[in-house]
Amino acid sequence: MSGRGVRTIGDVAQFVTSKNAGPFLLTLDIVFADEATYRTFKSVRPLDRHVIAGLYGIPETDVLKIIEFDPAYAIKVTLRRPLGSGALGETDVYGAQQHVPLMLHEIDWPEAR
Amino acid sequence: MAPTRDHMTVLAPEGMLGYGIPVRSMEEGLARNPDVLAVDAGSTDPGPYYLGAGVPYTSRRAVKRDLAMMLDAAHARRIPVLIGSAGGGGGRPHLEWLVNVYGEICRERGYRFRTATIHADIDKGWLKAKVARGQVTPLDLLDPLTGETIDAATRIVAQMGDEPFQKALDLGAEVVIAGRACDASVIAALPIRAGFDRALAIHMGKILECGGAAAYPRHGSDSLLGVIDRDSFTVEPPNPDKICSVASVAAHSLYERSDPYRLALPGGAIDLTATTFEQITPRAVRVRGTRFVPAPYTFKLEGVRRVGYRTITVAGTRDPVLISQLDAYLENVRNRVKEVYGTEGYRLLFHVYGRDGVMGRLETAKEIRSHELGFVIEVVADDPEASSAILALSRSAALHSTYPGRKAIAGNLAFPFSPSDLGAGEAFEFSVHHLVEVDDPLDLFPVEMIAI
Numbered sequence: 001m002s003g004r005g006v007r008t009i010g011d012v013a014q015f016v017t018s019k020n021a022g023p024f025l026l027t028l029d030i031v032f033a034d035e036a037t038y039r040t041f042k043s044v045r046p047l048d049r050h051v052i053a054g055l056y057g058i059p060e061t062d063v064l065k066i067i068e069f070d071p072a073y074a075i076k077v078t079l080r081r082p083l084g085s086g087a088l089g090e091t092d093v094y095g096a097q098q099h100v101p102l103m104l105h106e107i108d109w110p111e112a113r
Numbered sequence: 114m115a116p117t118r119d120h121m122t123v124l125a126p127e128g129m130l131g132y133g134i135p136v137r138s139m140e141e142g143l144a145r146n147p148d149v150l151a152v153d154a155g156s157t158d159p160g161p162y163y164l165g166a167g168v169p170y171t172s173r174r175a176v177k178r179d180l181a182m183m184l185d186a187a188h189a190r191r192i193p194v195l196i197g198s199a200g201g202g203g204g205r206p207h208l209e210w211l212v213n214v215y216g217e218i219c220r221e222r223g224y225r226f227r228t229a230t231i232h233a234d235i236d237k238g239w240l241k242a243k244v245a246r247g248q249v250t251p252l253d254l255l256d257p258l259t260g261e262t263i264d265a266a267t268r269i270v271a272q273m274g275d276e277p278f279q280k281a282l283d284l285g286a287e288v289v290i291a292g293r294a295c296d297a298s299v300i301a302a303l304p305i306r307a308g309f310d311r312a313l314a315i316h317m318g319k320i321l322e323c324g325g326a327a328a329y330p331r332h333g334s335d336s337l338l339g340v341i342d343r344d345s346f347t348v349e350p351p352n353p354d355k356i357c358s359v360a361s362v363a364a365h366s367l368y369e370r371s372d373p374y375r376l377a378l379p380g381g382a383i384d385l386t387a388t389t390f391e392q393i394t395p396r397a398v399r400v401r402g403t404r405f406v407p408a409p410y411t412f413k414l415e416g417v418r419r420v421g422y423r424t425i426t427v428a429g430t431r432d433p434v435l436i437s438q439l440d441a442y443l444e445n446v447r448n449r450v451k452e453v454y455g456t457e458g459y460r461l462l463f464h465v466y467g468r469d470g471v472m473g474r475l476e477t478a479k480e481i482r483s484h485e486l487g488f489v490i491e492v493v494a495d496d497p498e499a500s501s502a503i504l505a506l507s508r509s510a511a512l513h514s515t516y517p518g519r520k521a522i523a524g525n526l527a528f529p530f531s532p533s534d535l536g537a538g539e540a541f542e543f544s545v546h547h548l549v550e551v552d553d554p555l556d557l558f559p560v561e562m563i564a565i
Contacts, residue, residue, distance in 0.1 A: 015364075021371040023157055023543040024253040029367045031360075057477045064254075069373045071390055072363035078371040080254055082474040086160030087542040088420055088493055089462055091473035093160040098475055 005111045010103035018098035023085040026095045028077040038073035046107035055101040116308035120342040122147045128324030130154035131171030132334035142336045142351035149303045153296040153322045155198025165267045165417040165541035167206030181218045194288045203293025226288040229281035233292030235269040248550040258547045269416035274379035276554040278302035296322035304341045312383045312405035317346040327365035328355040349397035359390040362398045381407040416545025421493040423537035424504035428526035431485045434518045449510040459494035493540045
């Protein structure tokens with residue numbers, strides 16, 4: 001039987017990245033190294049709009065999409081940017097450093113037998 | 114229309130003109146006898162400044178070096194060169210800048226290519242008429258476009274599809290230098306013109322437009338080869354030290370996109386729900402099954418407006434007494450500036466590194482745990498002189514204002530530079546990010562044969 005433990009998403013994923021998707025959206029990608037880890041992650045169902053909104057302190061309505069992309073063993077999360085890229089008061093023109101709350105998010109994880 | 118031949122080979126020498134084509138990759142790529150060299154030269158990714166100011170974000174020297182490599186190959190092999198989003202922003206000054214670099218290379222080397230330019234600038238009066246007819250819709254949750262927003266815009270461009278490139282080729286162009294263009298369309302243009310499947314050509318274009326980014330290891334700027342045939346295409350890096358894997362190619366579908374299954378372009382979208390990726394050699398991946406879903410012609414508009422003139426200073430503190438009352442300290446600085454300059458005509462912003470300088474409004478960690486903090490103090494004002502004056506006062510107030518328990522009465526901040534105050538010129542923000550409906554894909558994008 002397998003037990004359960006706690007891991008961060010960064011522990012189990014190969015990549016966790018953020019980037020602009022156009023000037024007004026931010027897109028976060030979680031990419032897994034292999035199909036088994038990807039399937040395990042999907043079976044745990046650790047992410048929904050409520051969780052993502054909490055990680056970034058934004059309304060759930062600003063979490064626009066959570067998409068599973070099987071060909072790349074990847075989960076994509078797209079957010080509305082609080083400010084457009086490069087707007088006054090904005091802090092990350094490329095959107096490339098917004099991944100950490102997702103990377104450090106702790107999830108239940110089935111331990112290896 | 115059935116393709117006139119079995120296959121066609123496209124070489125994308127790099128993902129961005131001017132990022133440095135690796136010589137060996139270019140040689141290996143050319144050894145595969147490409148039918149065309151196609152490269153993307155622009156993006157909105159570096160932010161709104163470049164489109165607004167009409168300047169490139171790549172260096173002239175680097176662009177000249179890369180473009181000369183491509184033109185040498187085109188001249189020796191008599192194959193066309195297609196360039197999209199010239200000069201980064203793809204507006205008139207950007208395109209003219211690249212044509213200037215191109216002309217210099219041609220003069221130095223005695224090249225006389227038949228050359229076409231394609232402009233992508235949008236006339237404001239025309240666009241207002243489109244708004245009035247209800248043919249402009251916002252993208253990504255923006256507000257509907259108004260005449261005021263159009264008037265306030267410094268520059269507006271639209272992303273062309275593959276059709277203007279085809280027209281330029283029909284006119285006999287050997288080199289096409291285009292303004293703002295869908296990056297995938299630049300690469301897809303020649304295969305589509307030759308009758309290859311539109312969805313596959315565009316999907317191949319979308320992978321090649323970032324050059325070697327779809328190959329592992331993913332570092333540096335590099336080339337990518339695409340070979341399209343009747344029902345599939347294959348991608349492979351010419352650099353022998355890199356490989357395309359199913360994972361590297363599939364993962365590239367995620368890059369800078371909100372939806373990996375669908376990519377909208379003028380005249381329709383490609384749909385990846387039935388796409389398959391197959392490793393056919395240790396270094397090459399074959400892609401099949403991508404479908405095209407036609408739609409009315411809509412073009413993505415990009416525009417920026419000037420919000421003022423920016424001046425900044427960079428400084429830091431190591432003082433725990435100051436750090437413990439940071440908000441009150443910054444408020445004091447703000448109030449001192451308000452006493453002298455009021456509240457109108459400028460914005461004063463503190464970027465605090467060590468607190469929320471990276472994530473801003475998305476930062477949820479409220480506690481400061483750093484022993485030192487970095488500040489970028491920023492003023493954006495209606496004119497350059499006001500910007501400089503208000504930043505100077507903000508800087509001196511930040512250096513000298515007192516706070517309870519202050520020990521360091523000689524000064525609150527460490528400045529790494531003299532001069533401390535740096536003028537950053539005009540500041541812009543994106544103001545137009547909309548779709549406009551157009552009947553003819555060529556209407557907005559005049560193709561002109563030019564003399565070099």
